[in-house]
Amino acid sequence: xxxxxxxxxxxxxxxxxxxxxxxxxxxxxxxxxxxxxxxxxxxxxxxxxxxxxxxxxxxxxxxxxxxxxxxxxxxxxxxxxxxxxxxxxxxxxxxxxxxxxxxxxxxxxxxxx
Amino acid sequence: xxxxxxxxxxxxxxxxxxxxxxxxxxxxxxxxxxxxxxxxxxxxxxxxxxxxxxxxxxxxxxxxxxxxxxxxxxxxxxxxxxxxxxxxxxxxxxxxxxxxxxxxxxxxxxxxx
Numbered sequence: 004x005x006x007x008x009x010x011x012x013x014x015x016x017x018x019x020x021x022x023x024x025x026x027x028x029x030x031x032x033x034x035x036x037x038x039x040x041x042x043x044x045x046x047x048x049x050x051x052x053x054x055x056x057x058x059x060x061x062x063x064x065x066x067x068x069x070x071x072x073x074x075x076x077x078x079x080x081x082x083x084x085x086x087x088x089x090x091x092x093x094x095x096x097x098x099x100x101x102x103x104x105x106x107x108x109x110x111x112x113x114x115x116x
Numbered sequence: 117x118x119x120x121x122x123x124x125x126x127x128x129x130x131x132x133x134x135x136x137x138x139x140x141x142x143x144x145x146x147x148x149x150x151x152x153x154x155x156x157x158x159x160x161x162x163x164x165x166x167x168x169x170x171x172x173x174x175x176x177x178x179x180x181x182x183x184x185x186x187x188x189x190x191x192x193x194x195x196x197x198x199x200x201x202x203x204x205x206x207x208x209x210x211x212x213x214x215x216x217x218x219x220x221x222x223x224x225x226x227x228x229x
Contacts, residue, residue, distance in 0.1 A: 006158055036217050045120075045207050045220030046159065053215075091158050095215055101172045102214045103149065106158030 007092055007107035015113045022079040024110040026092030034095035035075040036104060037066050041088045049090075050077070084114050120221035122208050128227045129198055136194045137224045141210030148191050149218060150183055152176065153205040162206075165191060198228045 007028045016022055026035070034053050038046035050061050052068035052075060059066055065078045075092055089111050093104040121140040129135050141148050146167050151159035162181070164172045167188035177183075180198075185191040195202055205225050209218035 006160070034215050038220075043222070043225070045122075045209075045222045048217040048219070051217045093158075099172050101164055103161050103164055103172070104218065105161070106151075109156075109158050 007094055007105060009090075009092060009107040009110050011110060012108070013111040013113070015115060016082055018082060018084060018114055018116050020082055022082055022086070022112060023076065024078075024090060024112075025074060025076045026094075026107045027074045028094055029073065030094070030096070031072040032094035032096065033072070035066070035068050036093040036095075037064075037075070037077050038091045038093065038106075039088045040091060040109075046091055079112075082112075082114050084116055087112060087114050120208055120210055120219050122206075122221035122224050124224055125222060126225050126227075128229060131200060131228055132197055134194065134196045135198060135226065136192055137206055137208075137226075139191045139193070139208030139221060140189075141191070141208070142212075142219055145210035145212045145219070146188065147211045147214070148185055149209045149211075150191070150193050151207040151209065151220075153207055153223070154203075159207055162193075195226075198226075200228045202226060203228045 009026045037049045040046040050066040055072050057068040063080045067076045089109045091109050092107040123138045148165040150162040153159045163183050165185040180196045183193045205223045207223045209220045211218045
């Protein structure tokens with residue numbers, strides 16, 4: 004199935020560092036979501052973006068809806084050990100008469116204390 | 117409300133056996149989705165219900181797969197004659213808006229041996 008491209012695939016950072024990751028697509032989306040998934044669990048919604056250019060924060064997390072509507076970015080400031088996990092972007096698509104989200108390939112984050 | 121509940125959490129089955137998974141969505145959510153996630157990948161859409169009606173099925177959902185949502189409440193996903201390639205995490209999600217974020221369950225991890 005179709006998946007969005009996320010980069011980097013994985014990253015190791017020191018506790019306290021800022022993190023940036025992005026998600027790109029060849030298609031235009033009208034809604035972007037960012038999820039975090041921990042081992043053995045389902046994804047948990049972090050941030051939802053509904054408008055091109057929108058910048059939304061949730062604590063230390065900030066996400067932006069790209070102007071072209073083909074990309075989105077997630078930043079984590081002052082990382083802590085519990086930020087470890089896989090971060091997925093998701094874009095809302097409308098095909099076969101229904102809306103559904105297509106997910107990215109994920110960015111795996113590891114934080115070194 | 118305890119969120120989206122999936123059972124069982126883990127299932128190991130022999131190739132050729134049938135398996136059934138259950139999802140209980142958040143009670144006020146009329147939309148229910150099944151996704152499949154293989155190792156190192158993001159979730160991939162399988163099927164979507166609005167109330168009891170199954171409105172879309174992905175091409176990933178072969179004829180060995182069937183999903184139901186009787187009375188628009190819980191949903192079941194059945195896989196007949198399982199194959200090793202069916203090994204994956206099966207995620208259920210629900211929502212009350214078409215374009216809002218989904219709430220995911222913790223998933224059912226299927227291992228076919």
